[in-house]
Amino acid sequence: MNKTSTAAAVLVVGTLALAGCTDNTTQASADGAISVVSTDDACNVSTDTTAGGTIKFDVKNEGSAVTEFYLLAEDGLRIVGEVENIGPGVTRDLVVMAPQGKYFTACKPGMVGDGIRAAFTVNEAADGQEVSADRAALQKNATDQYAAYVKDQNEQLVRGTEKFADAFASGDEELAKSLYAPTRMHWERIEPVAESFGDLDPILDAREADLEDGEDFTGWHRAEKDLWAPKGYTKMTESEREKIATKMVEDTKELYTRTQSLEFTPDQLANGAKELLDEVATGKVTGEEETFSHTDLWDFQANLEGAKIAYEDLQPLLVGTDDALDEELKTNFAALQKQLDAYREGDGFKYYQDLSDAQIKELASGVDALSEPLSKLTAAVVK
Amino acid sequence: MIGNYLIGLREGLEAVLIVVLLVAYLNKSGRKHLLPRIWAGIAVAVLVSLGFGALLTFGPKGLTFEAQEMIGGSLSIVAVGLVTWMIFWMAGVAKTLSSDLKSQVDKVADSSTLGLVLVGAFAVGREGLETALFLWAAARATGETWQPLLGAFLGILTAIFLGILLNRGVLKISLSKFFTITGALLVIVAGGVLAYGVHDLQEAGFLPGVHNLAFDVSHIIAPGGVTGTLLKGIFNFSPATTWLEAIVWVAYVVPVMFLYLRKVFASPAKAVSSKNA
Numbered sequence: 004m005n006k007t008s009t010a011a012a013v014l015v016v017g018t019l020a021l022a023g024c025t026d027n028t029t030q031a032s033a034d035g036a037i038s039v040v041s042t043d044d045a046c047n048v049s050t051d052t053t054a055g056g057t058i059k060f061d062v063k064n065e066g067s068a069v070t071e072f073y074l075l076a077e078d079g080l081r082i083v084g085e086v087e088n089i090g091p092g093v094t095r096d097l098v099v100m101a102p103q104g105k106y107f108t109a110c111k112p113g114m115v116g117d118g119i120r121a122a123f124t125v126n127e128a129a130d131g132q133e134v135s136a137d138r139a140a141l142q143k144n145a146t147d148q149y150a151a152y153v154k155d156q157n158e159q160l161v162r163g164t165e166k167f168a169d170a171f172a173s174g175d176e177e178l179a180k181s182l183y184a185p186t187r188m189h190w191e192r193i194e195p196v197a198e199s200f201g202d203l204d205p206i207l208d209a210r211e212a213d214l215e216d217g218e219d220f221t222g223w224h225r226a227e228k229d230l231w232a233p234k235g236y237t238k239m240t241e242s243e244r245e246k247i248a249t250k251m252v253e254d255t256k257e258l259y260t261r262t263q264s265l266e267f268t269p270d271q272l273a274n275g276a277k278e279l280l281d282e283v284a285t286g287k288v289t290g291e292e293e294t295f296s297h298t299d300l301w302d303f304q305a306n307l308e309g310a311k312i313a314y315e316d317l318q319p320l321l322v323g324t325d326d327a328l329d330e331e332l333k334t335n336f337a338a339l340q341k342q343l344d345a346y347r348e349g350d351g352f353k354y355y356q357d358l359s360d361a362q363i364k365e366l367a368s369g370v371d372a373l374s375e376p377l378s379k380l381t382a383a384v385v386k
Numbered sequence: 387m388i389g390n391y392l393i394g395l396r397e398g399l400e401a402v403l404i405v406v407l408l409v410a411y412l413n414k415s416g417r418k419h420l421l422p423r424i425w426a427g428i429a430v431a432v433l434v435s436l437g438f439g440a441l442l443t444f445g446p447k448g449l450t451f452e453a454q455e456m457i458g459g460s461l462s463i464v465a466v467g468l469v470t471w472m473i474f475w476m477a478g479v480a481k482t483l484s485s486d487l488k489s490q491v492d493k494v495a496d497s498s499t500l501g502l503v504l505v506g507a508f509a510v511g512r513e514g515l516e517t518a519l520f521l522w523a524a525a526r527a528t529g530e531t532w533q534p535l536l537g538a539f540l541g542i543l544t545a546i547f548l549g550i551l552l553n554r555g556v557l558k559i560s561l562s563k564f565f566t567i568t569g570a571l572l573v574i575v576a577g578g579v580l581a582y583g584v585h586d587l588q589e590a591g592f593l594p595g596v597h598n599l600a601f602d603v604s605h606i607i608a609p610g611g612v613t614g615t616l617l618k619g620i621f622n623f624s625p626a627t628t629w630l631e632a633i634v635w636v637a638y639v640v641p642v643m644f645l646y647l648r649k650v651f652a653s654p655a656k657a658v659s660s661k662n663a
Contacts, residue, residue: 080596082596090389094527
């Protein structure tokens with residue numbers, strides 16, 4: 004019993020009070036608060052959706068027993084917020100910070116049982132609103148969203164590949180050529196994930212120049228060479244095409260199956276975004292990727308989109324912890340996209356060989372400008 | 387009206403009980419001059435709670451749920467530490483009291499100035515913020531109806547009245563019994579406070595297991611009823627107790643009670659044996 008323990012106690016309370024302070028006024032809803040009326044047998048919440056961030060409930064007890072009000076997580080178990088001891092006739096406030104997601108509201112008249120529950124949805128936060136104090140939940144949210152994106156892109160890749168393979172095998176070169184670049188974009192958007200399967204990546208996406216002795220030349224670039232045949236090249240026979248096409252569909256379906264159960268971590272997302280930019284720098288800006296079709300800018304766009312999705316999924320983790328990096332990434336993503344937009348033609352882009360050296364150099368410096376802050380993303384999100 | 391009265395009674399009892407036993411002890415052991423320290427601690431706790439509560443209710447800033455639970459839970463656990471210290475301090479002073487060395491006793495007591503202020507402050511303060519928030523919410527409702535505020539005040543007054551009765555009651559019992567009973571009662575009260583603090587931290591998600599109940603008798607003892615209110619107010623008994631609460635309660639009460647009783651019963655025995663020798 005001395006000064007130290009007194010100081011410690013004061014410090015504990017003081018720190019908690021400061022860390023837990025939140026604005027009484029909130030932009031969560033137009034009038035600043037969601038009103039809840041709890042009676043002995045009902046729980047009327049004025050709305051069942053609101054914007055994420057700081058949410059305030061005004062809970063009025065119009066019943067005869069003491070009541071409690073809870074905001075529960077999607078599992079119906081974890082308490083996100085609660086206010087106890089609401090006597091009859093009394094209004095008490097509950098202020099919580101809740102990120103986007105599904106919740107339950109519950110009144111508990113008499114403080115017994117599971118309470119009178121209703122589903123409650125929190126939408127995306129308004130700009131500039133802090134979304135959550137719970138980083139673990141944010142990280143889970145980010146990786147879940149990204150996993151859903153990967154699944155979706157894979158699904159589209161399978162469907163696109165089937166169409167392309169049909170056209171290619173049947174000798175409809177015009178159709179096959181028009182499907183080539185747009186279909187590959189689904190692959191390029193999730194390239195780091197696809198590349199993580201060391202057996203599938205080479206048979207689907209290896210370029211002839213990168214093949215080692217004894218390896219078969221298959222997959223996308225095999226078809227590319229046949230469609231945009233260089234001088235002195237002997238075209239494949241119908242049965243050879245058939246074989247390549249069938250294998251592509253088979254392998255893409257295998258990739259789809261394997262990605263269904265993939266789970267990600269925040270650092271994988273952040274590193275993946277950086278890898279995609281590196282892909283752009285080493286393959287697309289140099290025009291090496293699509294040697295025959297020259298559709299490198301389609302791949303460029305897809306890599307950029309894939310990286311941007313990963314960043315956007317992770318973005319709530321930067322809010323309030325590294326706003327400067329967030330701002331820099333947002334600006335540089337937009338700047339690079341603007342540069343790339345200058346080469347749009349119709350649904351697609353200019354062919355690589357139509358770009359001037361100065362234009363290529365300019366694109367390369369745009370990629371570097373984004374690459375630099377992107378390399379800091381991993382450290383910022385795993386905090 | 388009844389509901390708000392019971393809230394006032396419960397919160398009041400939770401705060402009053404420890405104070406009453408401490409005050410009774412100081413009266414009984416003839417150290418009334420130390421009472422102002424207790425009152426000072428209580429006054430500080432009440433003023434800080436009411437001020438902070440008003441600020442949070444009417445000011446520009448509110449407190450998040452997690453922070454409220456963390457403050458309530460942590461204060462409770464600090465309060466248990468202080469009360470445990472107090473129990474053993476009382477047992478120790480009681481021992482010297484029996485050998486009638488009054489001047490030494492006062493020295494010991496005087497050296498614990500800050501300790502007594504803190505016990506008073508925390509006993510009241512741990513419930514203070516929660517009660518203050520409730521009172522201000524009730525006060526805000528006075529435009530519509532004055533009943534909630536009146537109910538809450540009557541509840542708190544009843545708690546203080548019960549405290550005074552308890553004080554008189556324990557003062558009447560004999561000295562040796564007094565120490566044993568107040569101390570043992572305090573151990574059980576402190577165990578309840580600790581379990582309650584743990585429950586707060588479970589609700590805040592800081593500790594796990596808020597839904598793993600050891601027992602749930604809320605269908606027999608309604609938490610909002612008179613029995614439930616008194617049990618909660620006096621022993622912090624919850625009709626729906628989690629396993630972690632139950633384990634913490636037993637892990638605190640059993641060894642502390644054992645050590646306390648050993649200390650209380652060992653001292654007179656020693657005194658007797660030394661006289662005989």
